[in-house]
Amino acid sequence: MAQVRSKVLGIDLGTTNSCTAIIELGEPKVITNSEGKRLIPSVVGFSKKNELLVGDLAKRQIISNPENSVQSIKRYMGKPDYRVPLNKEHYTPHGISAMILQKLKADAEKYLGDAVGKAVITVPAYFNDSQRFATKKAGEMAGLDVLRVINEPTAAALAYGLRDGVEDQKILVYDLGGGTFDVSILKIKHGVFEVLATCGDTELGGDDFDQKIVDYLLSEFKEAEGTDLSENVEALQRIKEAAERCKIDMSSLTTANVDLPYISENKRLDMEISREQFEAMTEDLVNKTISIMEKSLKDAGLSPQDIDEVILVGGSTRIPAVAKRVEDFMGKTPLRNINPDEVVAMGAAVQAGILGNEYLKSSGNQQVDGGNLVLLDVTSLTLGFETVGDTTAFIIPRNTTIPTRNSKVFTTHYDNQEVVRGKILQGEEQEASKNVALGTIILENIPPSLKGVPRIEVTFDIDANGIINATARDLATGNMRSVTIERPAGLND
Amino acid sequence: MTDILKQKMRSLKGGKAVDYYQLLDIPRVANPEDIEYRYHELAKKYHPDRSKSPDAHEKFIKIKEAYETLKNPPKKKVYDACLPPEEKAVEASSEPEDFEGFSSEPEDFEGFSSDSDAPSPDSSISPGPDQPVSGPKGAFKSTGISYVSFKSDRESYPSGPASFSKDTGETGKPERSKYVLSEKSLNRHDRSKEVSYGSGQNGSGQNCSGQNGSGQNSADWSYVKVKYEGIDEDIDDDAGKKSGFSAGFALRKAFRYTVVLICIFLVLTIVSPDLVGAKASGLGAVTETFDKVVLLAKSLV
Numbered sequence: 068m069a070q071v072r073s074k075v076l077g078i079d080l081g082t083t084n085s086c087t088a089i090i091e092l093g094e095p096k097v098i099t100n101s102e103g104k105r106l107i108p109s110v111v112g113f114s115k116k117n118e119l120l121v122g123d124l125a126k127r128q129i130i131s132n133p134e135n136s137v138q139s140i141k142r143y144m145g146k147p148d149y150r151v152p153l154n155k156e157h158y159t160p161h162g163i164s165a166m167i168l169q170k171l172k173a174d175a176e177k178y179l180g181d182a183v184g185k186a187v188i189t190v191p192a193y194f195n196d197s198q199r200f201a202t203k204k205a206g207e208m209a210g211l212d213v214l215r216v217i218n219e220p221t222a223a224a225l226a227y228g229l230r231d232g233v234e235d236q237k238i239l240v241y242d243l244g245g246g247t248f249d250v251s252i253l254k255i256k257h258g259v260f261e262v263l264a265t266c267g268d269t270e271l272g273g274d275d276f277d278q279k280i281v282d283y284l285l286s287e288f289k290e291a292e293g294t295d296l297s298e299n300v301e302a303l304q305r306i307k308e309a310a311e312r313c314k315i316d317m318s319s320l321t322t323a324n325v326d327l328p329y330i331s332e333n334k335r336l337d338m339e340i341s342r343e344q345f346e347a348m349t350e351d352l353v354n355k356t357i358s359i360m361e362k363s364l365k366d367a368g369l370s371p372q373d374i375d376e377v378i379l380v381g382g383s384t385r386i387p388a389v390a391k392r393v394e395d396f397m398g399k400t401p402l403r404n405i406n407p408d409e410v411v412a413m414g415a416a417v418q419a420g421i422l423g424n425e426y427l428k429s430s431g432n433q434q435v436d437g438g439n440l441v442l443l444d445v446t447s448l449t450l451g452f453e454t455v456g457d458t459t460a461f462i463i464p465r466n467t468t469i470p471t472r473n474s475k476v477f478t479t480h481y482d483n484q485e486v487v488r489g490k491i492l493q494g495e496e497q498e499a500s501k502n503v504a505l506g507t508i509i510l511e512n513i514p515p516s517l518k519g520v521p522r523i524e525v526t527f528d529i530d531a532n533g534i535i536n537a538t539a540r541d542l543a544t545g546n547m548r549s550v551t552i553e554r555p556a557g558l559n560d
Numbered sequence: 561m562t563d564i565l566k567q568k569m570r571s572l573k574g575g576k577a578v579d580y581y582q583l584l585d586i587p588r589v590a591n592p593e594d595i596e597y598r599y600h601e602l603a604k605k606y607h608p609d610r611s612k613s614p615d616a617h618e619k620f621i622k623i624k625e626a627y628e629t630l631k632n633p634p635k636k637k638v639y640d641a642c643l644p645p646e647e648k649a650v651e652a653s654s655e656p657e658d659f660e661g662f663s664s665e666p667e668d669f670e671g672f673s674s675d676s677d678a679p680s681p682d683s684s685i686s687p688g689p690d691q692p693v694s695g696p697k698g699a700f701k702s703t704g705i706s707y708v709s710f711k712s713d714r715e716s717y718p719s720g721p722a723s724f725s726k727d728t729g730e731t732g733k734p735e736r737s738k739y740v741l742s743e744k745s746l747n748r749h750d751r752s753k754e755v756s757y758g759s760g761q762n763g764s765g766q767n768c769s770g771q772n773g774s775g776q777n778s779a780d781w782s783y784v785k786v787k788y789e790g791i792d793e794d795i796d797d798d799a800g801k802k803s804g805f806s807a808g809f810a811l812r813k814a815f816r817y818t819v820v821l822i823c824i825f826l827v828l829t830i831v832s833p834d835l836v837g838a839k840a841s842g843l844g845a846v847t848e849t850f851d852k853v854v855l856l857a858k859s860l861v
C-alpha cells in the first residue's frame with residue numbers, strides 16, 4: 068500500500084503569493100501555515116527591532132516601514148547584479164526568495180510534524196536559464212533539495228489532469244499572476260502530459276494593472292492639487308496598496324473608491340474609478356495576453372476550436388475583463404471549479420509524486436502509481452549559437468520536448484583560422500546580442516585550411532532538468548570542447 | 561526539413577539506417593494512433609523522470625526522434641522513402657546500435673581517447689582523465705546543411721596560465737576534468753587585441769565595437785567550465801592523417817556524399833520547396849541550401 072504521505076513538497080513561489088502542497092493519500096493537499104492560511108504573501112521585511120518578517124507580518128508593515136520591506140522579488144530573479152538593500156545589508160533576489168522558502172518549509176514541517184528536505188518548485192514557463200537557476204539556488208539556500216524546477220502552467224495542468232474523466236483532451240492554461248504571464252497548451256492522453264507549446268511574458272501581471280491605477284491617481288492628484296507624489300516613498304506605497312485594493316474591488320463592483328487622507332501634508336486623495344475606466348486603462352495589457360495566447364496556439368498548430376478546456380490560473384484572472392476576453396477569443400467558457408491560487412502548488416506536488424514514484428489517485432478514483440503518468444515538457448526559449456555578423460543560428464527551437472539534442476555544422480570565415488568561438492544564446496532574436504548569452508564555446512587547433520572548409524559541429528543537449536550541455540567538435544580532427552553552462556558569479560552569492 | 565535531412569545523412573553515412581519502426585516496435589503500416597500510443601508507452605518507461613537508468617536520457621531522445629519523424633506526415637513520407645527495404649532493416653536491427661543496446665556498447669566511443677594524446681593547445685591546459693561524451697557515436701555524425709561562419713578571431717584565444725585556473729569545486733569528480741576559463745580575463749583580452757575580419761557572407765567587415773558590446777554583455781558570466789577532449793584517430797600522428805586520405809577512403813567518402821546528394825534531391829522533389837525554405841533555419845533559400853550541400857560535398861570528395 069501507498070505511503071500515506073509524500074516526503075516532497077510542491078511549492079508555488081509566486082510574485083505576490085506563495086503556496087505549498089504535498090501528496091497525502093494519493094492526492095495533492097494544500098498545507099495550512101502557522102497563521103492558519105493557505106497562501107502567504109511573498110513579502111520579506113525586517114521589523115524596527117530587526118526581526119526577520121516573512122509573509123503576512125511583513126506585508127502588514129510595508130506601509131509603516133517601506134525601506135525595510137521587499138515585495139515582488141520574483142521579478143528580479145536571475146539578475147546577477149541586482150541587490151536589495153535591507154536592514155543595512157544587500158541581499159540577492161534569490162537570497163530574499165530563500166527566506167520565503169524557509170518560512171514555507173518551516174510551516175510545512177510544523178503542519179506535517181516531520182522534517183522535510185525535498186521540494187519541487189515552480190517557475191513561470193517563460194523563465195530563462197538564469198532565472199531557473201536562481202530559483203533552484205534559493206531552494207538550496209533554504210535547505211531544500213530541489214528535485215525539479217517545473218513550469219507553473221504545466222503544474223496546473225498536472226493537477227487538473229488527475230481529475231475524473233480527463234482523458235484525451237487538449238487544454239489551454241492561461242496563467243496571469245501578480246508578476247508574470249504564461250500560456251501553455253497540453254495534450255493529456257494515456258497518462259502522458261505532453262506540452263505542445265508554451266509562451267509568455269515574465270514582466271506582465273497584476274502588478275502592471277495596479278501600476279495603471281497608480282499612474283492615473285498620481286496624474287489626477289497632480290492636476291487637482293498641484294502636488295507630485297511620485298517621489299514620496301510612503302505616499303506612493305499607500306497609493307500602490309490602495310490601487311490594488313481598488314482593482315480587486317472592481318472585480319465585484321462596478322465602481323471603486325480610493326480614499327487616502329493626509330496623503331501629503333493635509334491633502335486627501337479621494338477618487339472614484341469605474342470598471343469601465345479601469346478596463347480602458349488596462350486594455351493594452353489584456354490585448355498583450357491575447358496575442359501571446361494566439362502565438363502559442365499557432366506554435367502548437369491548433370485553433371481555438373481544437374481546445375477542449377480552458378483553465379484560468381492566477382489571481383489576475385479574477386478580473387472580469389480578462390476572463391471575458393479569454394472566453395471570447397477561445398469561444399469557450401473557462402473552467403470555473405479550479406482554485407486559481409492553489410492549483411499550481413498542487414501540480415508541483417503531483418510532479419513530486421511522479422518523481423518519487425508514489426501512489427497517486429487519478430481519474431476513475433483508482434489508485435495508480437506515479438509510473439502511469441509522465442510529464443513531457445518543452446524548452447520555452449530557442450537555443451542558438453552566435454555566428455559572424457551578430458547573427459544567431461538557431462539550434463533547438465522553442466517548444467521542443469525535452470530531453471533533446473540537436474547539432475548544426477559551422478565553418479570558419481577566413482583562411483587558416485585556427486580558433487572558433489561563439490556564444491550559446493537563449494532567445495528568439497535573430498540578432499545575437501539581443502539574446503541572453505549563457506556561455507561561450509571556444510574550439511582551437513583547427514588545422515590550417517581555406518575558409519569554409521573545416522566543419523565544426525556544434526551540439527546542444529538539454530536534459531530533463533533543463534540543464535544545457537554544449538559541445539563543439541571539429542569533424543576533421545575530432546577535437547572537441549564541451550561546455551556546461553556556468554552561472555554568473557552574482558548568482559552564486 | 562533540415563532535421564530530417566540530417567537524420568538521413570547521418571544514417572546513410574553511418575552505413576546503417578536507424579529503423580524508427582523497429583525502435584518503437586511497431587509495424588511499418590502502423591496508423592498514427594498506434595504510433596502515438598506506442599510513443600506514450602515508451603515515454604512512460606524511458607523518460608528520465610520514470611527511469612532511473614543512466615541511459616534513460618539517450619533512450620528517450622531516440623524514441624522522441626523516431627516519434628517526431630513518424631507523427632509528421634511530410635517527414636514520415638521522406639523518411640519512408642529513404643528507408644531501406646524491410647529485410648535490410650531487419651538485418652540492421654540485429655546490430656548492437658539498436659537503442660536497446662547502444663548506450664553500453666564500448667565501441668560507440670572507439671574514436672575517442674584521453675586528451676593526453678591530443679596536442680595541447682596551450683601548455684597551461686593540463687590533460688585530465690577523459691570522459692566519453694554520452695551518447696552514441698552516431699549522434700555526433702549528424703551533419704546539418706546549414707553552414708554558417710563562426711565569429712572568430714586569431715588573437716582572442718588567451719594564452720598564458722593566467723587565463724586558466726582549475727575549478728577546484730569540480731575536480732573532486734574524477735570522471736570529468738573541467739577547467740575554468742576566466743571569461744573576464746578573456747574579455748579584457750578581446751578588447752585589447754581583437755581583430756575583426758570581414759565575413760564573405762555578410763559583406764562588410766564588422767568592427768570591434770559590436771564584439772566589444774557583446775563582450776561586455778557576457779562579462780557577467782565570469783566562469784565558463786571547459787572540458788577538453790581529444791581524439792586519437794587522426795591526430796596522434798601525421799602519418800595516420802595522411803593515410804586516412806588514401807584513395808579507397810576518398811572513394812568511399814565520395815560515394816557516401818553522392819548518396820547524400822541523391823537523398824537530398826529526393827527530399828526536395830517529394831516535399832514542397834516552401835516547406836524546405838521555411839524550416840531551413842540559418843539559410844535563406846533552397847538554392848542556398850543546394851550551394852552549401854554541393855560545397856560540402858566538394859570539400860570532402
Ligand SMILES: Nc1ncnc2c1ncn2[C@@H]1O[C@H](COP(=O)(O)OP(=O)(O)OP(=O)(O)O)[C@@H](O)[C@H]1O
Nearest residue numbers: 081082083084244245246247273318381382383385
Ligand atoms: N479578485 C481579484 N481581482 C483582481 N485581481 C486580483 C484578485 N485577487 C487577486 N488579484 C491579483 O492577483 C495577483 C496575484 O495573483 P497570484 O497569487 O496568482 O500571483 P502569483 O502566483 O504570486 O504571481 P506569479 O504567478 O506571477 O509569480 C495580484 O496582482 C492580485 O492583485
Ligand SMILES: [Mg+2]
Nearest residue numbers: 081219244381
Ligand atoms: Mg502564480
